Amino acid sequence: MIEKGITGLFEDFLNKESLFQEKKVLQSSYTPSAIVHRDNEIKQLANILAPALRVDRPSNVFLYGKTGTGKTLTARYTTAKILQVAEQRNIPITILYLNCKLNKIADTEYRLIAQLSRDLGKEIPATGLPTEEIYKVFYTILESKKQIVIIILDEIDQLVKKAGDGIIYNLTRVNSELKNSQISIIGISNDLLFTDHIDPRVKSSLSEEEIIFPPYNAIQLQDILHKRSKLAFKESVIGEGVIEKCSAYAAREHGDARRALELLRVAGELAERAGKEKIELTDIDEAEEKIERDRVLDIVKTQPKQQQAALLAIVYIAAKRIGAIFTGDVYALYAEICEKIALRPLTQRRLSDIISELDMLGIINAKVISKGRFGRTRDITLAIPLTVLPKIRSVLEQSLDL
DNA sequence: CGAGATTCATGTGAAGTATACCTTTAGGCTTAA
């Protein structure tokens, strides 16, 4: 009976006309063949990188701008073009792209260099080797032939926040050790204040050149959405005002084009699943909620057990009473939870760090406050929409066997 | 009444510890001449 139902479901699915023509156009990994409204930035970046074609080292560049303003896209697009030209003329240029934010890939000096070496085609164990040794390996690969290596470090602020600015300093100094090759760095950051917190020497060497990406305004966003949706969807599946609403949402979030595209894609998926023939305005609202829910759930699910237990403690407390939550309360409940599920409880010192980590992930807000006579602590609030809370709770409980 | 001193609860930094994993090396075993 059930089996029949599922088979039927699949058949229905196949028979149903999809709203999409080419869904990947709306995915964030997609690089369009032409980028709109970023001509200036692309030109600037191209000018800065052009010396690479003469096998001179280009200046290090720093790209600033809020999320979804096309920084990554511009960097990837421009470097891809350079690479294309370089290949035709046989110019030795290598481009490395590394997103520092993706969990655990590059959040320490060791892991960063190891990952870069891996990208250059050399297997490096995850641990066990001296960092010095990894640098040597890295040097050797670079020196194996004369070349210009352009390293794109996306979300570099995350890296520096976690591992300090020494890494960048070392990286910029690598050039003086190299004879054949030269590297130059493209740093990408959404945090405009980021450079205020780093060593001035690092700052000056990293941002020999700077390009600032202004947010897209609503009209530009609409333009982008129109162009992409034409490729992505079949004709006339987009309802009245849908694009306008998407771009309005995104413009509210400081002109985040990535978000606008995601919104449109998810809205499309939802409409399709519901068997509609058109995307309607209500689908967008639903999509917005779903995106946020998925983002949070994804983070929560992939956290280590300890972090999950800590978060669960916070969730419990938040559900029980309104108002501020303090570190001490969290620790007490966290310890209880640990006991219940036979998890070795960590010290309060460590929990304090975990709370900071959760804060960095954007699941909670934790601000250090002083309560005067009553000591100082963190004022913790959940940064999760209330509608998702029960779901989070059950996910956590399930994952912790509670 | 107001300027310091005090106090609390925890933040935060530094140093030490446990664990997991890596490479190297030496010894023991197997194999083939």
Next chain:
DNA sequence: AAGCCTAAAGGTATACTTCACATGAATCTCGTA
């Protein structure tokens, strides 16, 4: 004798603990008006 496998030794990064000190405003204290 050469080749291969294994286990031990020596070393590292990372996550965590331990220890010690730093914080900062509400509250207390006490001299002064």
